[in-house]
Amino acid sequence: MNRSMIRYILGMVLCLEGIFLVLPLLVGLFCGERSSIAFLISALICLLLGGLMIWKKPKSNVFYAAEGFVTVSISWIALSFFGALPFWISGEIPNFADALFEAISGFTTTGATILTDVEVMSSCCLIWRSFTHWIGGMGVLVFVLAVFPMGGGNVVFLMKAESTGPSVEKLVPRVKNTALILYGVYTALTVAEILLLAVTGMPLFDAVNMGFATAGTGGFGVLNSSAADYSSLHQVILTVFMILFGVNFNIYYLLLCRRAKDIWQSEELKTYFGIILASGLLIAYNIRHIFPNPLEALKHSFFQVASIMTTTGFATADFDKWPTFSCVILVLLMFCGACAGSTGGGMKVSRILIMIKTAVKELFTIKHPHGVRTLKIDGRVVEHETIRSVNTFVVFYALLYAVSLLLVSLDNFDFTTSFTAVAATVNNIGPGLSLVGPTGNFSIFSVFSKAVLMFDMLAGRLELIPMMALFSPMIWRKDR
Amino acid sequence: MRIIIVGCGKVGTALAKSLSREDNNICIVDLKSDVVHKLATEYDVMGLVGNGASYSVLKEAGIESTDLLIAVTESDELNLLCCVIARKASKCQTIARVRNYMYSQESRFLRKELGLSMIINPEHTAADEIARLLCFPSALGIESFAGGRVEMLRFRIPAECILDGMALKDVSAKIKCNFLICAVDREGKVEIPGGNFVLKSGDNVSLVTTRQDAKLFFEKINMNVGRAKNTMIVGGGRIAIYLARMLENLGIAVKIIEKNPDRCRELSELLPKAVVINGDGSDEVFLQEERLDTMDSFVALTSMDEENILLSLRAKEKVSRKVVTKINREQLNEVIRNLDLDSVVYPKLLTAQKILRYCRATKNSIGSNVKTLYRLYDDKVEALEFVITEPSKITGIPLHQMKLKKGLLIGAIIRNDKLVIPGGQEQILPGDSMIVVTTHLGLESALSILAE
Numbered sequence: 010m011n012r013s014m015i016r017y018i019l020g021m022v023l024c025l026e027g028i029f030l031v032l033p034l035l036v037g038l039f040c041g042e043r044s045s046i047a048f049l050i051s052a053l054i055c056l057l058l059g060g061l062m063i064w065k066k067p068k069s070n071v072f073y074a075a076e077g078f079v080t081v082s083i084s085w086i087a088l089s090f091f092g093a094l095p096f097w098i099s100g101e102i103p104n105f106a107d108a109l110f111e112a113i114s115g116f117t118t119t120g121a122t123i124l125t126d127v128e129v130m131s132s133c134c135l136i137w138r139s140f141t142h143w144i145g146g147m148g149v150l151v152f153v154l155a156v157f158p159m160g161g162g163n164v165v166f167l168m169k170a171e172s173t174g175p176s177v178e179k180l181v182p183r184v185k186n187t188a189l190i191l192y193g194v195y196t197a198l199t200v201a202e203i204l205l206l207a208v209t210g211m212p213l214f215d216a217v218n219m220g221f222a223t224a225g226t227g228g229f230g231v232l233n234s235s236a237a238d239y240s241s242l243h244q245v246i247l248t249v250f251m252i253l254f255g256v257n258f259n260i261y262y263l264l265l266c267r268r269a270k271d272i273w274q275s276e277e278l279k280t281y282f283g284i285i286l287a288s289g290l291l292i293a294y295n296i297r298h299i300f301p302n303p304l305e306a307l308k309h310s311f312f313q314v315a316s317i318m319t320t321t322g323f324a325t326a327d328f329d330k331w332p333t334f335s336c337v338i339l340v341l342l343m344f345c346g347a348c349a350g351s352t353g354g355g356m357k358v359s360r361i362l363i364m365i366k367t368a369v370k371e372l373f374t375i376k377h378p379h380g381v382r383t384l385k386i387d388g389r390v391v392e393h394e395t396i397r398s399v400n401t402f403v404v405f406y407a408l409l410y411a412v413s414l415l416l417v418s419l420d421n422f423d424f425t426t427s428f429t430a431v432a433a434t435v436n437n438i439g440p441g442l443s444l445v446g447p448t449g450n451f452s453i454f455s456v457f458s459k460a461v462l463m464f465d466m467l468a469g470r471l472e473l474i475p476m477m478a479l480f481s482p483m484i485w486r487k488d489r
Numbered sequence: 490m491r492i493i494i495v496g497c498g499k500v501g502t503a504l505a506k507s508l509s510r511e512d513n514n515i516c517i518v519d520l521k522s523d524v525v526h527k528l529a530t531e532y533d534v535m536g537l538v539g540n541g542a543s544y545s546v547l548k549e550a551g552i553e554s555t556d557l558l559i560a561v562t563e564s565d566e567l568n569l570l571c572c573v574i575a576r577k578a579s580k581c582q583t584i585a586r587v588r589n590y591m592y593s594q595e596s597r598f599l600r601k602e603l604g605l606s607m608i609i610n611p612e613h614t615a616a617d618e619i620a621r622l623l624c625f626p627s628a629l630g631i632e633s634f635a636g637g638r639v640e641m642l643r644f645r646i647p648a649e650c651i652l653d654g655m656a657l658k659d660v661s662a663k664i665k666c667n668f669l670i671c672a673v674d675r676e677g678k679v680e681i682p683g684g685n686f687v688l689k690s691g692d693n694v695s696l697v698t699t700r701q702d703a704k705l706f707f708e709k710i711n712m713n714v715g716r717a718k719n720t721m722i723v724g725g726g727r728i729a730i731y732l733a734r735m736l737e738n739l740g741i742a743v744k745i746i747e748k749n750p751d752r753c754r755e756l757s758e759l760l761p762k763a764v765v766i767n768g769d770g771s772d773e774v775f776l777q778e779e780r781l782d783t784m785d786s787f788v789a790l791t792s793m794d795e796e797n798i799l800l801s802l803r804a805k806e807k808v809s810r811k812v813v814t815k816i817n818r819e820q821l822n823e824v825i826r827n828l829d830l831d832s833v834v835y836p837k838l839l840t841a842q843k844i845l846r847y848c849r850a851t852k853n854s855i856g857s858n859v860k861t862l863y864r865l866y867d868d869k870v871e872a873l874e875f876v877i878t879e880p881s882k883i884t885g886i887p888l889h890q891m892k893l894k895k896g897l898l899i900g901a902i903i904r905n906d907k908l909v910i911p912g913g914q915e916q917i918l919p920g921d922s923m924i925v926v927t928t929h930l931g932l933e934s935a936l937s938i939l940a941e
Contacts, residue, residue: 074530165530182491182514182535392522 010485013067015080018167020062021153022084026091027055032140033095037133044131047099055091075484077166081150082479085467088149089113092141101134106456113463115141116149117470118352120228120322120439121462123452127233132214138229139221145470146225146254146352147195148172155188170475174349175360175402176395180262194261195352199224202250211243223250226353228322228439235447236323241308244325248308248315252285255319255347274387277359281318281348284358288342289314292335299331310335318342320354322439329446336442343432343441354437354469356406363391363399405473409465410435416461420454430454434462435469490514490852491555493581495541495571496562497524499817500586500611503841504559507868508848509534511931516550519562542570544578552578557606557851559844561586572605582606582851584844588727609843615836616731619813622832623741623786625700626714626811627707629693629832632863634874635903635922641671641697641863641872644712648690652710658684666705668698669910671900671926672870677826679869681898681928695865695872697900697924699908717741717786717810721779723770723800724791725749725756728815728836732788733763744779746770771796773803786811794818801830822867838864849873852933859933860922872900872926875935880919882936889913892940896928899938 030052037045093112096102102111107123114121115138124130130138144152148171154164165184169177179187203220207213218231232238236247260278263271272278293303293310300306309326316323317339328339346355366384373382384391413431420427422444429441430451440447451462468476478484490513494501497519505528509515515534518541519525529536539546541560552558558575560568565587572583584607587593596608621631628642646652652660657670673682674693680686688694698706707713720736722729725747733743743763747753753767768775770791781787787804789797794816801814812831825833846862861874877884883891888899888911902909903922909915917923925938932938 163531165533179529179535182516182533184533186514394526
């Protein structure tokens with residue numbers, strides 16, 4: 010384990026966070042809020058600590074998968090810890106555990122909150138909440154790779170550990186250029202959304218916040234009503250952009266390269282749109298009586314489907330009150346999640362496709378015990394390694410889910426609350442059902458349960474393996 | 490530069506490694522997915538699994554915007570096909586590895602008609618290197634610059650040599666001939682030495698000089714060994730054929746030991762002047778029967794690295810002038826360093842080095858270009874020959890006024906085909922060639938010798 014290299018990269022991450030903290034600081038100064046001093050202090054702490062850590066260059070550049078996974082998980086923990094400081098120092102969230110929950114929920118793009126009243130928060134805290142979504146969406150180490158010069162090819166492990174999906178591939182030969190392209194597309198889409206929202210009449214502050222929160226598929230809003238009080242037009246715009254940010258970013262790169270033909274070969278994309286369409290229509294039919302006209306029902310249904318499937322977590326209606334059929338569809342969508350390589354969470358459509366195809370293949374071998382059949386997606390053979398990693402993911406996912414549910418149930422809330430609270434955090438969605446539904450929040454849980462849910466959020470965002478690696482003694486032992 | 494490398498064998502790997510460290514965008518293509526994945530994570534390159542001769546695969550690798558395609562798969566025919574298809578698909582330059590003896594005789598025709606930029610034959614390159622070593626056994630390694638007019642020689646300072654304990658400035662005062670010691674490897678640590686550097690026995694030293702001066706130099710330090718008169722080659726592979734032909738022309742008698750009787754028959758057809766013997770080279774009694782002790786040089790060319798090493802170690806006691814060992818696997822480097830082998834030749838690395846030189850030279854740089862490039866001491870040092878075409882920041886001023894990078898030395902200036910060992914007052918003029926020895930890998934232009 011090359012500890013000095015881990016320290017070095019961690020230092021870069023902290024410096025970067027220090028720079029990121031300048032944005033809320035500026036907003037705070039512009040609005041003349043007292044809380045901005047907290048951001049100044051936090052930024053200085055980050056820059057100072059980070060600066061100290063990158064002062065000495067590491068002796069060796071040797072970097073393997075183990076270092077990659079450990080670096081990513083430690084970075085995310087540090088990021089959340091220091092991201093929680095301004096909430097706590099400013100006194101707007103007096104309890105540090107709560108502040109940490111809020112920061113983790115932000116960076117992991119979950120959007121689960123412990124705040125009962127968002128509207129009393131200062132605008133600098135609000136913008137920081139949304140901005141953490143934006144940073145966490147594409148990943149902070151991908152940013153580090155894009156900005157800081159790093160030698161060697163093995164840094165690709167950093168990107169692999171942080172990006173979503175079963176097999177992460179580079180778009181262009183250089184890691185740095187790949188990271189730049191990803192952030193370029195990400196920024197362009199975010200700016201487009203903010204402009205569109207602002208032009209159509211949303212207040213600029215709201216537009217920026219909603220833009221950041223949609224881009225990272227986070228879900229922190231600036232109103233207690235989430236997205237319900239915005240006009241229908243804005244809700245439609247939000248729906249469209251949520252769906253866009255749930256798409257694999259490679260698709261946009263292909264679009265830029267004018268390789269539209271390849272896009273229509275993407276089975277994952279077709280499945281993704283198929284699921285959205287089917288669930289949207291089914292729910293709309295199921296809830297047609299609740300709303301005055303069918304269009305209204307369609308709008309709410311698609312908004313909720315997009316919000317849950319892409320794991321954003323905005324709400325325009327209290328879907329907790331919807332018929333069970335609709336609720337179950339939404340809960341199923343929570344597990345499904347968005348496309349691989351997007352900013353969304355959940356299991357990812359491509360993993361589900363691979364799992365289903367593997368299962369069908371097993372059926373085939375029952376009929377033909379010596380039959381040979383390769384598993385293909387987009388006309389390409391899926392590597393055995395990928396299938397294995399999907400299986401590992403599912404096993405860890407189920408284990409983590411079971412253990413978390415058991416631990417959270419100690420708080421003795423009803424089954425729906427406990428079950429969906431874990432689902433909403435592991436899959437980085439935000440709201441669940443019942444007490445943690447769109448109108449509820451996570452402040453009801455004990456500190457212990459919050460800690461469990463915090464771990465779930467981080468593990469879910471990093472797709473389990475990095476966090477498991479960090480806490481596995483095997484990785485750290487020197488003699489093995 | 491955008492480069493596609495088809496084939497991820499040893500040469501492909503070596504190329505991906507060195508080229509990706511310099512500012513190149515590299516895509517590697519191979520049929521074996523595990524190899525591609527390994528390389529794509531180890532180095533900053535993009536991997537693609539597929540047949541490099543297929544148009545659709547090349548298109549996916551971005552052939553349209555690629556500057557250079559290097560085909561180094563196992564098969565000659567596939568390599569040529571890759572290059573032909575690449576040429577048809579885009580305007581890129583192409584390099585193919587062709588090893589077949591028949592084809593390589595026709596390489597000029599192939600290059601012209603198929604539009605290749607370069608055909609590279611590793612076995613031929615290796616044979617060339619071995620032949621040079623046999624002609625000048627004093628050196629462990631010989632690299633030639635400026636069309637052979639200037640050479641860089643490597644040798645190890647033996648115990649009780651007069652150089653032991655001598656500072657570099659005293660060496661040049663004592664031995665009056667045209668040379669410059671430009672790199673020293675002491676127990677794996679490589680230095681570009683200054684005048685106060687003190688040599689020790691056991692140092693692996695490189696010096697730039699001409700052939701005549703080199704003879705003089707080695708005479709003065711009592712290490713001169715005349716060229717080999719005869720040689721024994723164990724292993725009758727492709728290198729043996731090329732080497733035997735070259736040695737025949739140089740008047741060195743050749744005896745080839747080969748295990749396989751059919752191959753022996755082939756060899757005797759191809760090499761009428763050589764003595765071909767069917768037998769097991771690893772059998773000591775057999776080698777004695779064939780009078781190894783009367784030979785003054787020995788070349789181990791079997792396909793097994795380990796066997797070559799053991800054979801060479803044994804032959805070193807019997808043979809007076811030169812022992813050359815061929816090694817295929819770079820990974821054995823660390824072990825070999827500690828063995829008392831004589832010269833070691835790595836055909837794969839020679840190939841990679843030749844292609845690297847080509848890539849570096851095709852990159853446009855202002856007022857100068859790389860003509861020759863060698864990697865020395867396990868790729869820790871580069872020796873480059875720059876041709877200075879135009880006046881620039883480095884021309885026309887005395888060298889001692891120039892602020893050079895640390896770990897960099899101007900080893901020689903070649904003016905009107907004459908070697909000039911540069912002193913502090915010397916100037917570089919347009920039209921000169923200069924040889925730079927440096928630990929900074931990846932220099933592309935002559936201007937980059939200056940410290941920033």
